[in-house]
Every structure is written in C-alpha cells, then in structure tokens.
Amino acid sequence: MSHSGRQVKDVLYAQVARIGKAVSSPKRLELIELLCQGEKPVERLATEAAISLKLASAHLKELRQAHLVEARKEGKYVYYRLTSEAVADFWVGIRTLAEDRLLELRAAMARLAEHVHELMPMSREDLLSQAERGEVMVLDVRPEAEFQAGHLPYALSMPLEELHKRLADLPHDKPVVAYCRGPFCLMAAEAVELLRKEGYSALRLEDGVAEWRAYGLPVETV
Amino acid sequence: MSHSGRQVKDVLYAQVARIGKAVSSPKRLELIELLCQGEKPVERLATEAAISLKLASAHLKELRQAHLVEARKEGKYVYYRLTSEAVADFWVGIRTLAEDRLLELRAAMARLAEHVHELMPMSREDLLSQAERGEVMVLDVRPEAEFQAGHLPYALSMPLEELHKRLADLPHDKPVVAYCRGPFCLMAAEAVELLRKEGYSALRLEDGVAEWRAYGLPVETV
DNA sequence: CCAACACTCCAATGATTATTGGAATATATC
C-alpha cells in the first residue's frame, strides 16, 4: 500500500496543482475577477484586461481546462462565466492571502489609498442598515450590465461615464458611498475623486460584489 | 488616472499571481500540507514528499519567497513552518475547490475510498461530542511529533508503527475512528485496514487537523 | 583542526509556458 500510495498521492496533488497553475498568471486572475462581475464575451474581457483577443482566448482556454470557467455560445458571441460561486470565493481568498502575506502588495495598495479614498470607516453591516434607512447613498459605478448581474442591496447603478451627467441627481445632505469591482478596481476611486471635487461628501467601499457575498452578505440580482 | 491605472493593476495582479505560482507545483502543495502538521526540518520534508533534498530546498525557497513559509535555524537543522494559519486555510480552500471542480480528482479519491475506508457517517460535531462522552475512540495515526504540534480533542496518539504493537490496548466494544493528515493522506486508511482485519470496528475520518481547524472546530496542542 | 552532516547556492539541461501571426470555423448581415 505504501508503494502504490506514492503514485496515488502524485495524482491527487497534481490535480490540485492544476488549479494553482490556472491562477499563476496575472492576466488569468484579472479575467477571473472580471467574471466575478457576471458573464462576458471574449472581446469585452480582452479589452478590460488590456490584452489581445487571441491572448484572452488562450487564457480562457486554460481556465476552462481547469474547470474554473465555462462558455456559452449565443449568436456569434461566446459568453464566459465562472463555473461556480466557489471560484469567486477562491478569488477573494487568494487575494486576501496575498494582501495578508505580501508586503509589496500591501504597499502598492497603500500607495493607491493615499491618492483618493478614505475607506469606509464603518462595518459592512452598519453600511447595510444605514443604506436601508436611507442615511447614505450607495452607488455602483460599474457598467450597467454588471450591476444587473448582481449588486449590493439599496445600491443605485451609476456607471462612471454617467456620473458626470447625472451629478445633479445626487443629494448634498448625506454621504455618498461608491463601490466597483473590488479592492483592485479603480473606478470607485475615480468616482470619489470626482464627487469630492464637486463638493460631495464621498467615501469608497473597497468591496466588490464577490467580497460582499464571500462575507455572507446578501446580493441582489434584480 | 485610467492610464496610470493599468500599471498599478498590473502590479497588484502580479503580486497575487506570486501566490498562485507558489501553489502551481504538486510537490510544493505536498510540502505545504506537510507543514500544516507542524514545523519540520528540510530532510524530513524531502523524504516524506519523496523528493531529493536539493529539490525540497529549492521548492522551499520558492515558498519562502512567496512568504507562505518561513525558516528557523536550530543547530545544524533548518526548521520550516507556515507563516500563518491563513496558509493552512488556503490549502484547505484550494483542495476543496479542486475536489469540487475537477472530476478527475473526485474519481481518484473515489478509487481510494473503494479500497478501505467507509467514511465517518456522522457530522464533525457529533464525533466531537461522542468522543467527549467516550462513546468512540479517536486515534491520531500520524508521527507523534505531529500529534504534539496539534491534534483533535480527545484523540490518542497512535502512530502507524505503534499501532501493530499496541493493538491490545484498544477496546473491542466501541468504534475506533482513525485520522491522519487529511483526505490525501493514506495512513488512516492503512490503520483502518489493519484494525478491521483484527476484528475491530474501525472508521476513517477524512479530516486532518488543518481541515478541522478551518471548519472552526477546536484543536489541542498539549 | 578535521570529518560528517544539513542545507544552500550556482550553473547547466531539458521541459513548459506565454505570446503572436496566420489560417480556419461559425455566425450574422448585406
């Protein structure tokens, strides 16, 4: 048994390593995070991750082979999505571990934070109840399709491009909280920068929908 | 901002990918699992993972550079350990995701299971309370050093080599539950096989200490 | 001080992997 045991073990660890290999490339991680926002066609994924269509296709193939994503064809478009919410949780987990262990990452994020966003000073639960009571306004500044695929409760869809036009709709008498795809996404920071310049009281929530869900809080898909 | 944003993002994802790269090799994963059982010197890690000392040293260096493990020198030995319990949790997480997503892995584990172990039919909580009341006997069949570094409550240290000699100490009137390093480890299966051949009522618990802890249950280090 | 030991570093190798251009497929549109 101990002799055949080695062969068995090698198979088992090799399988887990397939997941590791799939998430050993920065661009593949970025694709996973994008897919945490909902399903998307290859071209959109490519432009958002700033890579060529062919490279995106190749990376997606890798992810497909590791069974982390799957594809659905509709007309001439191929829509990719995560195979399970467990993949989104895994993304949150590996990112959290990296933030936790890698000083370099923490430093890079701190450099970002200096620029704009004071982060939310309150807990997620407090934010939720304040939003419920209408004491803060929560803005989802991602593209509208991502909002529709899932968003925080009481959040209003306000994609960055729209924000400029619809500034007048926002209240001056209560704080505005902006969130986007997660801690690595810069859209909410950009929104906060704009809002502050215009005299609003604005804060950034670092969470994206994946983080929010991974912490066990509700997400709406209306 | 959107232009400098790309550079910033590239740094962030690249950092997370360092963790992914560290866990993209089967042997490095096996080393992490071994280190979940407590700190160990390089040579022991090498023999247990069935690789050369030099290769073990090289892999450990990689893991060290990803800040997943750290080393402590004592005399002529270098003891490695995980930098944080979060790393053990991550190991449980990636293994669970792999089991969840990869049919090949599930098939390999099922092939194992056929051989020996009926798994525990009860929940972890039930096992804990039954062990507390003395209704089952829980055996930790790992090497004793690993038992000392952390073990399940009410468990008795009974390394595989000892088990043969100390069979007489075991009760015939209640079930014996054996566990080892986790679902990929074969020691508990071997123990169960032996115990059954000798007429005991034996079951395998698939968890190791890392799994047990990751599920929020208590671990003793006496 | 010398020998044995545990481990690491360096260099060289073959093996993978990332990336890109060009061709192929499949669908929609004219």
Place this chain on the structure above:
DNA sequence: GATATATTCCAATAATCATTGGAGTGTTGG
C-alpha cells in the same frame, strides 16, 4: 452567396521553470 465579425486553432519563438550535479557555508562532534 459574399462579406464582416467573433472566436478558436495551429505553429513558431522567446521566456521561464524544474531538476540535478558540483561546490560552498555553517554546525556539531571527535
């Protein structure tokens, strides 16, 4: 049917990684 679009497949090249041998470092024990 012909053309444009979205995507994948294949092949080739450069870049990176795994693995091993040989040399070097630090430590114990005689």
